[in-house]
Structure formats: C-alpha cells, structure tokens
Amino acid sequence: SQKIEQNSEALNIQEGKTATLTCNYTNYSPAYLQWYRQDPGRGPVFLLLIRENEKEKRKERLKVTFDTTLKQSLFHITASQPADSATYLCALPGDGANNLFFGTGTRLTVIP
C-alpha cells in the first residue's frame, strides 16, 4: 500500500535561515503532490501543488521540488520568520475523485 513519510516530526530553525522539509513516498507514482500549512486548532490551508512534469515551483518565499526518481518532494521556506511556525503537511492523490493521502506533518518552529 502507499506510504508517505515526512521526515522530522519537528524542526527548529533560526529566523532568517532557510527551512527545508522532506516528504518521501513509496509504492506510488503520483501525478502531483500538494503542500498544506496547518496552525494549531485550525484546518489545513493549501500552499502549493506541483505536477510530476514540474521539477520546481515557487510562490513568494516558498519553493517546492518534486523528484519522481527519488520519490521525494522538498519544501523550502527562505528567509524564515516566526510567523512561518506551523505544521506543514504533504499530500498525494488518493483513490478516486479529488481524494488525498496526507503525511503526518512536520512541525516547524522559527526561533527569533
């Protein structure tokens, strides 16, 4: 069965540095991958989608890469700020319709 692993349950980083979060998957050949942000007590919020034919995608300070050979996506936040502190979830297509399989998330803390 498909498996999604987000390495590092928690990641602490100094303000201004680049945070890099990892999402690995097995037994899967997804057509795309999504990243969401979740703040405590709130629902996830969509950040970025990257398709299998795209190696990299950017949105402001966010950058996502997708390596279908390594079966891995990297999520980068450059010039990190305390406001970036949250849990970040990666998600892959599920069975049918617009269903998603989610990783367990990485809790990022940006230290001032």
Place this chain on the structure above:
Amino acid sequence: NAGVTQTPKFQVLKTGQSMTLQCAQDMNHEYMSWYRQDPGMGLRLIHYSVGAGITDQGEVPNGYNVSRSTTEDFPLRLLSAAPSQTSVYFCASSYSRGQGYEQYFGPGTRLTVT
C-alpha cells in the same frame, strides 16, 4: 464567502450516543469530503462526495454515515459513538471532483467520546 463552515466546534458524547457533525460550503464546490485527524496518524479520509446525491467511502468509513442532498451541505453522522471515534474532524471541499484541485478545509470539530 464564508468558505467551509463546521458546527459544532467542540462536542463530548457518551459511548452509544449518536450525533451529526454539520458541514456547509458557499463556494458551489462539486467535491466535499470528511477527514479525521489523530496524533501520529495524519489526516485520513472517511467519506467523500462528488456531487449532490453521490457519496462514497474513503479509507476509514466504519461507524460513519454521510448524505449529500444539496451541493452546499455534507453532514457526517455517528450512529453509535465509540471511544475510538475521539478525534478532530475536518470537512473539506474543492471546485472539481477531478484530481489536482486545491482543497478548502473547515475549522474542524473536536469530538470526545467517553
């Protein structure tokens, strides 16, 4: 637009009680779904719907029923609550039933079953 709304925000049930978690969206989205989120497990799909009158099971459907009589509403029913259903429940919607569309999540319902 209010987006995706969920009620109640918190609920405590006794084992065996029934209840309905409400979910509504005002974006005319075709696709709606219910997830539960448990520590260390991530979000898991319970049921989903690709339009009014159409529902299907997700990864963990046992103990839950859904219906979709309108485009806007997608209630989740627990017929006989069990402690294993203690969780945070999220409703989500997306514009299209097709794959690759971003999902909009509600604020969640925190359910405790004693």
